[in-house]
Amino acid sequence: MKLNKLILDNFRNYNDLDITFDKDVVCFTGLNGQGKTNLIEAISVLGLLNSFRTNNYDEMKKFGEEYFFISGEFTDKNDNRLSIKISYSDKKKKVTFQDKKILKFSDFWGNIPIVYLIPDESVxxxxxxxxxxxxxxxxxxxxxxxxxxxxxxxxxxxxxxxxxxxxxxxxxxxxxxxxxxxxxxxxxxxxxxxxxxxxxxxxxxxxxxxxxxxxxxxxxxxxxxxxxxxxxxxxxxxxxxxxxxxxxxxxxxxxxxxxxxxxxxxxxxxxxxxxxxxxxxxxxxxxxxxxxxxxxxxKSITDEYPVFLLDDLYSEIDEKKSAKIAKILDEDIQTFITTSNSGIIKQFDQNNTKIFNVINGAVNLV
Ligand SMILES: Nc1ncnc2c1ncn2[C@@H]1O[C@H](COP(=O)(O)OP(=O)(O)O)[C@@H](O)[C@H]1O
Ligand SMILES: [Mg+2]
Structure with missing residues (x-):
C-alpha cells in the first residue's frame, strides 16, 4: 500500500496542506514542535480512523477552527486507487471510502493497513x-x-x-x-x-x-x-x-x-x-x-504491505542497527519517518527517498 497524496485542512497546526509522495521512503525533518508527528498522526487516522494520541477528534481540529478535513489517496499492490476522506465538524465525523459513506468504522478497518511505531509504544x-x-x-x-x-x-x-x-x-x-x-x-x-x-x-x-x-x-x-x-x-x-x-x-x-x-x-x-x-x-x-x-x-496474511509510520525512532538506535532496519524497509514498504536527524536517510536506497522540511505547519522539499 502506498500513500500518493495527502490533504490536510485545519488539522492540528496545518492550515491547508496538499502534498504528493512519489517515493517509498519519506522523511520529515525539522525542529521540535513544528508538525512532524502531526503528519504521521494524520496518515494513521486515514488508515485506522483513530489517532494514537487521542480518542477525541476535537483535539485534532486546528485551534480556534470549526472543522477539520483530511484525505488520502492510496494505491494498492494491483495499482487500484483508494480514496479516503474524513471530515469533522459539529462533533460529527464523516468518513467516505471510495466516495461511499462508512457507517461503522470496523467495517472499514483493514482496507488501508497502517503500522506505526511511536515513542509511547515502549509500553x-x-x-x-x-x-x-x-x-x-x-x-x-x-x-x-x-x-x-x-x-x-x-x-x-x-x-x-x-x-x-x-x-x-x-x-x-x-x-x-x-x-x-x-x-x-x-x-x-x-x-x-x-x-x-x-x-x-x-x-x-x-x-x-x-x-x-x-x-x-x-x-x-x-x-x-x-x-x-x-x-x-x-x-x-x-x-x-x-x-x-x-x-x-x-x-x-x-x-x-x-x-x-x-x-x-x-x-x-x-x-x-x-x-x-x-x-x-x-x-x-x-x-x-x-x-x-x-x-x-x-503481508503474509493479506498479501499487501502496510504503510509504515516511524516517529522519532532513530534517536537511540546505533547506525549499524538502523542500517539493518533500512534494509528490511527497502523491500517495497512505504515508510514515513520523522526525525531531527535527516542523516539516517542515507541508509535507504537513494533513488527511493525524499526529504521534507517541516516548519510551523509548512512542508517543503529539501
Ligand atoms: N489542535 C491543534 N491546533 C493547532 N496546533 C496544534 C494542535 N495540536 C497540536 N498543535 C501544535 O503542533 C505542534 C506539535 O506538533 P508535532 O507534530 O507534535 O511536532 P514535532 O515536529 O515535534 O513532531 C505544537 O506546536 C502544538 O502546539
Ligand atoms: Mg514529534
Whole structure:
C-alpha cells in the first residue's frame, strides 16, 4: 500500500496542506514542535480512523477552527486507487471510502493497513500485560473480522459480568447463580480468542525471530510465548473450572479476574525475560522487531504491505542497527519517518527517498 497524496485542512497546526509522495521512503525533518508527528498522526487516522494520541477528534481540529478535513489517496499492490476522506465538524465525523459513506468504522478497518511505531509504544515491552494484549488485539482486529467480533462479544460479556459482580459486592451478597450464564459465554468466546491468539503467535514468531537476529547482527535471539493462568493444553475446560472455583473470589473482589482478558505474552531475549532483565537498548530493539514483524505478518496474511509510520525512532538506535532496519524497509514498504536527524536517510536506497522540511505547519522539499 502506498500513500500518493495527502490533504490536510485545519488539522492540528496545518492550515491547508496538499502534498504528493512519489517515493517509498519519506522523511520529515525539522525542529521540535513544528508538525512532524502531526503528519504521521494524520496518515494513521486515514488508515485506522483513530489517532494514537487521542480518542477525541476535537483535539485534532486546528485551534480556534470549526472543522477539520483530511484525505488520502492510496494505491494498492494491483495499482487500484483508494480514496479516503474524513471530515469533522459539529462533533460529527464523516468518513467516505471510495466516495461511499462508512457507517461503522470496523467495517472499514483493514482496507488501508497502517503500522506505526511511536515513542509511547515502549509500553508494549515495558508495561503491564494489558499493553501486550492490546498489541495483539489491535493487530488481529485489523486483519481478522472474526477475531474482532469475538473480542467485541467477549468484552461486552466481561463488562456485564463486572457490573453484576460489583453490585453483588455492594449488596454483600454471594448469590452466584446469576453469573453462571456469563461464565458459559466467557468459556465460549474466551477459548476461541485463546486459540486464535496462539495460532497467530505461531506465524508471527517465525518472522520475529529472524528479524531480531538480523537487526541485532546475530547478537540477540528472541522468543514470544503465551502466558496464561489456564493450562494451555486444555484451555477451555480449565477456564471453565477456574471460573467456577473462583466464583466467590470474583464476587468478593467485585471484578472478573479469570479469563483471557488477563493473559499475557512473555518476551524473552537470549533466554531471559526482557521485562525483568532487558537493557534499554534491548527493549528498543525488541519493539522495532515486533513492529517489523507486524508488517511482514500482515503481508503474509493479506498479501499487501502496510504503510509504515516511524516517529522519532532513530534517536537511540546505533547506525549499524538502523542500517539493518533500512534494509528490511527497502523491500517495497512505504515508510514515513520523522526525525531531527535527516542523516539516517542515507541508509535507504537513494533513488527511493525524499526529504521534507517541516516548519510551523509548512512542508517543503529539501
Ligand atoms: N489542535 C491543534 N491546533 C493547532 N496546533 C496544534 C494542535 N495540536 C497540536 N498543535 C501544535 O503542533 C505542534 C506539535 O506538533 P508535532 O507534530 O507534535 O511536532 P514535532 O515536529 O515535534 O513532531 C505544537 O506546536 C502544538 O502546539
Ligand atoms: Mg514529534
Amino acid at each position: 508494549i515491552t515495558t508495561g503491564p500485560p494489558l499493553e501486550r494484549r492490546k498489541f495483539v488485539d489491535k493487530l488481529l482486529s485489523m486483519i481478522d473480522r472474526e477475531y474482532f467480533s469475538l473480542l467485541k462479544n467477549y468484552s461486552k460479556i466481561i463488562k456485564q459480568k463486572n457490573k453484576i459482580l460489583f453490585d453483588l459486592k455492594k449488596e454483600n451478597s454471594f448469590q452466584t447463580e446469576m453469573i453462571d450464564v456469563y461464565n458459559d459465554q466467557i468459556v465460549l468466546y474466551g477459548s476461541k480468542l485463546f486459540e486464535k491468539r496462539v495460532e497467530f503467535l505461531k506465524g508471527f514468531e517465525k518472522f520475529f525471530k529472524d528479524i531480531l537476529i538480523f537487526i541485532s547482527d546475530g547478537l540477540f535471539g528472541g522468543s514470544i510465548s503465551y502466558s496464561s493462568e489456564m493450562d494451555q493444553k486444555s484451555y477451555s475446560s480449565d477456564l471453565r473450572e477456574k471460573l467456577s472455583v473462583n466464583k466467590r473470589t470474583e464476587v468478593y473482589r467485585g471484578l472478573s479476574i479469570i479469563g483471557p482478558h488477563k493473559d499475557d505474552l512473555i518476551f524473552d531475549i537470549n533466554g531471559n525475560d526482557l521485562r525483568k532483565y532487558g537493557s534499554k537498548g534491548q527493549h528498543k530493539l525488541f519493539l522495532v522487531a515486533l513492529k517489523l514483524s507486524e508488517i511482514k505478518y500482515i
